[in-house]
Amino acid sequence: MALLNIKERNNLNIITAESYETLSKMASQFIIDEVNSKPNATIGMATGGTPLQMYQLLQEDYKQNGTSYCNVTTFNLDEYVGLAKDNPNSYYQYMKKHLFNHIDIEQNNVFIPNGESKDLVEECNLYERYLLEKGPIDIQILGLGSNGHIGFNEPGTPFSSKTHVVELTDSTRKANARYFDNLDQVPTHAITMGIDTIMRAKKILLLVSGKNKSNAYEQLLHGKISEQFPVSVLRNHPSVHIIADMSSLESVTIRV
Numbered sequence: 001m002a003l004l005n006i007k008e009r010n011n012l013n014i015i016t017a018e019s020y021e022t023l024s025k026m027a028s029q030f031i032i033d034e035v036n037s038k039p040n041a042t043i044g045m046a047t048g049g050t051p052l053q054m055y056q057l058l059q060e061d062y063k064q065n066g067t068s069y070c071n072v073t074t075f076n077l078d079e080y081v082g083l084a085k086d087n088p089n090s091y092y093q094y095m096k097k098h099l100f101n102h103i104d105i106e107q108n109n110v111f112i113p114n115g116e117s118k119d120l121v122e123e124c125n126l127y128e129r130y131l132l133e134k135g136p137i138d139i140q141i142l143g144l145g146s147n148g149h150i151g152f153n154e155p156g157t158p159f160s161s162k163t164h165v166v167e168l169t170d171s172t173r174k175a176n177a178r179y180f181d182n183l184d185q186v187p188t189h190a191i192t193m194g195i196d197t198i199m200r201a202k203k204i205l206l207l208v209s210g211k212n213k214s215n216a217y218e219q220l221l222h223g224k225i226s227e228q229f230p231v232s233v234l235r236n237h238p239s240v241h242i243i244a245d246m247s248s249l250e251s252v253t254i255r256v
């Protein structure tokens with residue numbers, strides 16, 4: 001009942017999962033249902049730790065049930081600037097390792113910003129053009145940064161932003177340093193879809209997992225809609241589904 005009231009108040013469909021495993025199962029089923037109902041769906045992909053098990057389950061479903069991605073197109077949210085495609089920390093490698101190498105997706109239908117481009121502004125414009133040509137995205141998967149970032153849109157990013165180059169905040173670089181040998185190796189810049197780019201998706205699936213997300217989640221549910229807190233923009237979107245696990249609810253008050 002409380003969840004229903006939140007939905008009515010904030011325009012968000014919220015599912016609370018009892019564990020990370022359940023969250024991952026629900027999220028993978030969401031994607032499988034989309035691909036089954038629309039075999040040529042366009043899906044917006046996210047990286048980070050949160051969607052890892054969802055990708056694992058998509059691999060398993062492909063093996064067991066043969067859900068086909070041969071007509072699916074994907075667009076990744078973001079990519080680091082300056083990492084070679086074969087660098088294990090590039091999001092290009094992340095996607096290959098965790099999903100694309102294990103399903104029947106066509107390489108030509110996979111779009112990830114090229115962080116090695118000599119002309120990054122042109123690369124951003126090109127990415128927007130591809131998105132307009134192949135889009136709209138049917139379902140955009142999102143994770144949540146503990147400072148409220150989505151993609152790599154840091155606090156203060158205009159809601160009107162399109163794909164652009166960003167300078168990463170210290171907190172984001174520190175949070176992502178766990179994947180690198182040390183903090184110095186974490187790139188200082190990235191290319192990210194902008195907030196407006198993300199908001200053009202027909203549906204959004206936001207995954208929230210972990211204690212370190214509970215303050216951001218609380219603020220999403222009860223704070224102001226503000227460019228200082230990028231994820232809050234989702235409250236202006238007509239079709240947002242949030243799956244949050246119990247660990248991310250620690251300090252969250254469900255007010256009605």
Ligand SMILES: N[C@@H]1[C@@H](O)[C@H](O)[C@@H](COP(=O)(O)O)O[C@@H]1O
Pocket residue numbers: 046047048049050051077078142143144145150151152172176
């Ligand atoms: N660019 C990514 C985001 O797309 C991701 O949502 C966020 C949270 O990551 P995690 O799921 O590991 O907490 O981290 C990175 O900054």
